[in-house]
Amino acid sequence: MAVVDGHRLAVATDEAPRRVIVMGGTGFLGRHAVAAFAAAGVDVLAVSRQATLATAGCRSCHLDMLDGSPAELARIIDAERPVAVVNAAGVAWSPSPEHMEQGNHQLVEWLLSALDHAAWKPRLVHLGSMHEYAPQPVGSSLDEWGSVRPTTQYGRTKLLGTRAVLEAAAAGRTDAVVLRLSNVIGAGSPPNSLLGRVAQQLKEASRTSGPAVIRVAPLRAHRDFVDVRDTSEAIMCAATAPIGARRVFNIGRGEAVHVRSLVDQLIAASGIAAEVVEEDAGGSTRPPTDPDWMRVDIRLARRLLGWSPWRGPDVSVQELWKATMSE
8 A cells, every 4th residue: 555645545566666657747647646656655757748847756758759759668668667657648628629639649649659669568547538428417427338429629639549548458459547537626737727727817916906807718617626636646546456347437526516616715715806707718728518517426446446536626726826826
């Protein structure tokens, strides 16, 4: 068992040093996954296209995963001999369909080719999205047997990547696990996310003496939000847990929260007087077909991965605000 923040995780260990490679290790999800593995005593290599500093406590490798050769990553895998490769790379809600196709599908095919070339065969933990599923009826909870019929370009490209992983696993090319993530929030939430955007507006307002005017798209949705640290712990569990024939696990909190309530919590955490103005923004990267209801059934992850979320959204938004002000 590993212990992170006093919380016990069902992460297999033995006397041999454990190593993990995290693709996209300097992004929002990747940084937190790297930090969780490092805190549990795992030797981590963060691989990224961006020549930026990796999280403290890990090693880093600059590799362009689209322009480079898959054989280059295969050589790294054979040299590292990791227990798992985590694919935390990808593109979320870009206005460019081509950019999302490259980051969410072509990159996955490239990674699978690298795993084919490698003599060492680690487990692949691929991070998918709940947006790969068909929209849910209001009041329902979505399990892993839900229909995959995405209505957004983001969901469609993520599904192409997930299908590539599942087909490779079915063909015996790789041992793979797909984690379909709900809305992940916490310190470092990207500025193209709702709460990341609100946090940046509040930070700008903190430099002035007047109240903040927070401009957002209509806050109509109920969503399942999960803390990025809980998500990282799910990734750790998936890296080593015995999963049998199951390949897909939903990761969320198991509750639907109105997005306006989280915006209000973030404003309260900031201590800044603010007016929220909801308006239809033509430049929004989230299309009208983005579903208005999401609640995730996480019983399978609890049973087979030994994972459960334990941080509430109130904790997540406070951590987001503290991180925003420390940037």
